[in-house]
Amino acid sequence: MALGVSGQQAAHKRNEFVVMLTDLFAPMGHITARRMFGGWGIYCDGTVFGLVAQDVLFLKADDACRDVFEARDLDMFYPYGPDGICISYYEIPGDWLEGEDDILPYSRIALEAGLRASRNKKTKKKKPTR
Numbered sequence: 001m002a003l004g005v006s007g008q009q010a011a012h013k014r015n016e017f018v019v020m021l022t023d024l025f026a027p028m029g030h031i032t033a034r035r036m037f038g039g040w041g042i043y044c045d046g047t048v049f050g051l052v053a054q055d056v057l058f059l060k061a062d063d064a065c066r067d068v069f070e071a072r073d074l075d076m077f078y079p080y081g082p083d084g085i086c087i088s089y090y091e092i093p094g095d096w097l098e099g100e101d102d103i104l105p106y107s108r109i110a111l112e113a114g115l116r117a118s119r120n121k122k123t124k125k126k127k128p129t130r
Contacts, residue, residue, distance in 0.1 A: 015040065017055045024097065025050075025107055047118055049110040051077065051089050057097065058089035059110035062117060068109055088113075
């Protein structure tokens, strides 16, 4: 069900774009991709930091790093079209994927946003002890 850094795939139809991304992001850690909502989630060591929809990469952002993506004038992800809600992922231009030097710094920023979101979820789930 997941793609690994080797580009191997289980039962799902092969998506060459996603395989290319898992290889490109390999220097960050163990990269996997999982089918979700008609697209793909991109994970590093179990933390989601990117989405792929219609062969377009979107990287995760939060309040701590949103300005980095906005400074580059990147578009936000609107999964239900321009009149729908937006989520905190930014569209990455295709030419950034031509080499690690362009994309890896932003991918690491997105991973940090994913790690913060994961920590926040764990903190919210903890209930006070009595």
